[in-house]
Amino acid sequence: MLALARPIRYARTIPINPVLRQFHSAPSPLAQYHFDTADYVTRLESHGLSRTQAEGVIDTLEEIIGESIQTMQGNLVTRAEQDKHHYQQKVDFASLKQTLELSEKTDFVNLKAENERLLGDIERLKQRLREEITRTQAGVRLDLNLEKGRIRDELSTRVVKLADVDTRIENEIGLLRTSMEAVKFNILQYAFAVMSGTGALLLAYLRMFAH
Structure with missing residues (x-):
């Protein structure tokens, strides 16, 4: 005993x-x-x-x-578990790579489709703009032609009115000339009558004094 x-001798702990x-x-x-x-x-x-x-x-x-x-x-x-884990990692990596490639292809296809859609929209906008410009130009030309026609009609109307005024003026001038000629003729008749009467009186007066 x-x-x-x-004293108990403790064994030295060996680190793992x-x-x-x-x-x-x-x-x-x-x-x-x-x-x-x-x-x-x-x-x-x-x-x-x-x-x-x-x-x-x-x-x-x-x-x-x-x-x-x-x-x-x-x-x-164990080695089998390690190989299984390594194989699973390779499978996961291959699946991830395939998923990324598929996602990249899908994104590229979507981007290409979106780009084509935008190009189509731009082309349609250009077409609409050209049609709008053509329609506007046609409207402007139509308005100009209508305005030109209206101006021509107005000028024609004014020319007709001016011709009518000229005709009236010429008629008035002709009437005035006719009236003046008639007045002149009447004046000449009156003067001739006065002169004839005066001459007859003078002759009668001279005859009276001659006897």
Whole structure:
């Protein structure tokens, strides 16, 4: 029992290499590790433990090591799982690439269709603009022709009116000339009558004084 008073020598903790968490094609050496429990029981007995105590310690250590190995094995990945994961990544990448290519083609087709639609709209707008310009020019020409016709008609009407006025003036002038000629003739007749009467009176007066 005095041996139990000895200080317990703790085993040095060995850090687990991070490489163990990477992928492996073969099982870990820890999974195949076995130790001689009888030898360790004997060693513990040599340090003052009873056989029952030594066997209990060894059983506990065996359980702890087994659980540790199972935990580490749970964190490891087999070669088959690695290949499966790699294949799945390749499939996902190929699917993503195909999806991107299809999306790019779809976007290109949609962009091309949209561009063609815009070109069609622009062409239709140009056609409508040309038609509107042609219609406007035709309307302007029609208005100009109508205005020219109206001006010609108005000029013709004014020419007719001026000709009518000229005719009236000529008629009035002719009537005035006729009236003046008649007045002149009447004046001449009156003067001739006066002169004839005056001459007759003079002759009568001269005859009267001659006798």
